[in-house]
Amino acid sequence: MFTVCCEAHMTKVSRNANMDKLQAGYLFPEIARRRSAHMLKYPEAQVISLGIGDTTEPIPEVITSGMAKKAHALSTLEGYSGYGAEQGEKQLRAAIASTYYGDLSIEESDIFVSDGAKSDISRLQVMFGSNVTMAVQEPSYPAYVDSSVILGQTGQFQKDVEKYGNIEYMKCNPENGFFPDLSTVSRTDIIFFCSPNNPTGNAATREQLTRLVQFAKDNGSILVYDSAYAMYISDDSPRSIFEIPGAKEVAIEVSSFSKYAGSTGLALGWTAVPKELLYSDGFPVAKDFNRIVCTTFNVASNISQAGGLACLSPEGLEAMHKVVGVYKENANIIMEAFTSLGFSVYGGKNAPYVWVHFPGQSSWDVFSEILEKTHVVTTPGSGFGPAGDGFIRVSAFGHRGTVLEACKRFKQLYK
Amino acid sequence: MFTVCCEAHMTKVSRNANMDKLQAGYLFPEIARRRSAHMLKYPEAQVISLGIGDTTEPIPEVITSGMAKKAHALSTLEGYSGYGAEQGEKQLRAAIASTYYGDLSIEESDIFVSDGAKSDISRLQVMFGSNVTMAVQEPSYPAYVDSSVILGQTGQFQKDVEKYGNIEYMKCNPENGFFPDLSTVSRTDIIFFCSPNNPTGNAATREQLTRLVQFAKDNGSILVYDSAYAMYISDDSPRSIFEIPGAKEVAIEVSSFSKYAGSTGLALGWTAVPKELLYSDGFPVAKDFNRIVCTTFNVASNISQAGGLACLSPEGLEAMHKVVGVYKENANIIMEAFTSLGFSVYGGKNAPYVWVHFPGQSSWDVFSEILEKTHVVTTPGSGFGPAGDGFIRVSAFGHRGTVLEACKRFKQLYK
Structure with a gap:
């Protein structure tokens, strides 16, 4: 995992054993890493991120x-x-x-x-x-x-x-x-x-x-x-x-x-x-x-x-509700897309996340296939624990046009 | 230290024993508490704070x-x-x-x-x-x-x-x-x-x-x-x-x-x-x-x-140096005041803190006397550990006028 030159000074401080228990990378940096690798591989691709729950609409x-x-x-x-x-x-x-x-x-x-x-x-x-x-x-x-x-x-x-x-x-x-x-x-x-x-x-x-x-x-x-x-x-x-x-x-x-x-x-x-x-x-x-x-x-x-x-x-609350409303409509669009393709779809109604079921498949495989074939970044459900395997989390944070484009690509992939 | 009504529900979670080791309040909230009590006692007093190292000059x-x-x-x-x-x-x-x-x-x-x-x-x-x-x-x-x-x-x-x-x-x-x-x-x-x-x-x-x-x-x-x-x-x-x-x-x-x-x-x-x-x-x-x-x-x-x-x-760095310069001049003024009163004074030259020695006295006593008689908040040295006892930390963060006024009061108190 790491190499140290023979000449290097090492402290005598033991690494915290609890840090060593942690598995792989923290989920989102790992996704960012894969996204970057994908962009290197396909420099011309219009990559869409519906992965990490990061907001996209300007602040009111x-x-x-x-x-x-x-x-x-x-x-x-x-x-x-x-x-x-x-x-x-x-x-x-x-x-x-x-x-x-x-x-x-x-x-x-x-x-x-x-x-x-x-x-x-x-x-x-x-x-x-x-x-x-x-x-x-x-x-x-x-x-x-x-x-x-x-x-x-x-x-x-x-x-x-x-x-x-x-x-x-x-x-x-x-x-x-x-x-x-x-x-x-x-x-x-x-x-x-x-x-x-x-x-x-x-x-x-x-x-x-x-x-x-x-x-x-x-x-x-x-x-x-x-x-x-x-x-x-x-x-x-x-x-x-x-x-x-x-x-x-x-x-x-x-x-x-x-x-x-x-x-x-x-x-x-x-x-x-x-x-x-x-x-x-x-x-x-x-x-x-x-x-x-x-x-x-x-x-x-x-x-x-x-x-x-x-x-x-009062104006701020109204503005926040408007922004939240945009994301909720996005969630609806994503839900409808996957539902129309015959997937079982959860979430989306009370949250900016849509949880799509791919029974019997590995989440990371689905993540990779979607990324490879549609250039859309999602989040593999197994990143949230083994009970999440077989699911993909699709985030509703995105501009409307991008969300519609992502759904179009999903429909091409899974039609 | 705390009273709990006989009817209250208590969880079965043990308090973290390390939290229980901590002594009294964290230093600065404790000073803030004493400052507030002083202001209640002397509502008309012009209290000056040279305690917590909090900046006072507008941001460039x-x-x-x-x-x-x-x-x-x-x-x-x-x-x-x-x-x-x-x-x-x-x-x-x-x-x-x-x-x-x-x-x-x-x-x-x-x-x-x-x-x-x-x-x-x-x-x-x-x-x-x-x-x-x-x-x-x-x-x-x-x-x-x-x-x-x-x-x-x-x-x-x-x-x-x-x-x-x-x-x-x-x-x-x-x-x-x-x-x-x-x-x-x-x-x-x-x-x-x-x-x-x-x-x-x-x-x-x-x-x-x-x-x-x-x-x-x-x-x-x-x-x-x-x-x-x-x-x-x-x-x-x-x-x-x-x-x-x-x-x-x-x-x-x-x-x-x-x-x-x-x-x-x-x-x-x-x-x-x-x-x-x-x-x-x-x-x-x-x-x-x-x-x-x-x-x-x-x-x-x-x-x-x-x-x-x-x-x-470049402009930001210049502006920062100017602000830092103001505080350093303050430190000089404070150092001179205490030096002129015959105190041994440390720090101040390379830092916004002046460390004044009151040999044989308890820091909290000095803190209280200064607060009571001059309405100036300082920081008791013992708050930083027992080797700090007998010292007072005077912060150079303050408007020039306030620092001069504080020094005038110090001179009246210790003349």
């Missing part, structure tokens, strides 16, 4: 104006500010609390503004430490499992089953309606749950989440609920875990502006940690998270925070 | 214009971009490499752009894991020790000596010219070293750093070198550890834009990890750091990155 002007205004203000004596509070600016915390948790008694002080959900997931893992056990949906966004491996919560990767030891995988597939059979799930300290789900695109119902909260409560578990795609929900599925009675005593919610307003590049998210959530000795989890944030993080960029505040103005 | 317009332009571009089809590379934008990485490491053969690909030095220190600790041993200057910026405690690298806090077990503290005081006597320092895996130092304001000389690099090499240690204040150096002390021959085989450098251009709020820094730095098995440290960055971090805000790029243009 009401939001960028807010940020430009803040940038200019920073060069004036009156408008200048340095470090803000580690937890985020008061006004933004209040706006998040009232916009997303208005009736749910999640308060301004429960909100920790951050540079994004992925960073917060890792900070939560650092806070929990290496002695907790964790459960995760399978398939799932790789950051939950990989951060758990890095922190030393897991055993080795078991090649035969393609799973890490000491993680409870909760299988989510068409057979169980993408909601795990909790009667077969062992108790763990932490349960990661993402809804609307990345990659399957499925949103859990109120009844399912009520069962999940009860399951966490019965087991004394902490539920880390990732709602980064909540704004894509079209039906009456809950937008927040805190819509479920009793959730404040068992759950943390991680969320983000990234997928709402084209703001993946702004690096702005938040985590809500209710004061009611307690460790077994009665110590409030929020107190430890506050300490983690103060010690291992500075602040989210103040210009991005100004953007977040603009997002939550 | 060449930099904010760059950011505003980027913000506006993000609302256009042509100018829009989503997630950038986790490692930072190519152009910014290249500009950092050529501006700060031009002759030192640190390359674009060795640079990881981040949301700041504090976050990178924590990410490095997560990468190293819980089985390494570490050494740290004493006194030192609290994030090195606290992140080490959180990761489980240390023993318990020993109240009698006010130190954690299993950390090698390298005492830096006037007697040793603020450079540790390496002959008394035990071997550790990791050595944190900050120069120009926070809080003492001392910059290590070329000869001292040559010894330090040799010490790390002989011991097979990894040196994590924090150069966040390098631009404040006035004499010929090295600005980068990589000026020392052989450093690339032993060192990582963490740095930041925060203290250069009033950009503490932009959350933008970088870490340089040379390819030549290897674990004991020959595995490149940079490969693991890249994995950590991809898995636990998204990107630094793209608008902040545009600001960073503007910083490194």
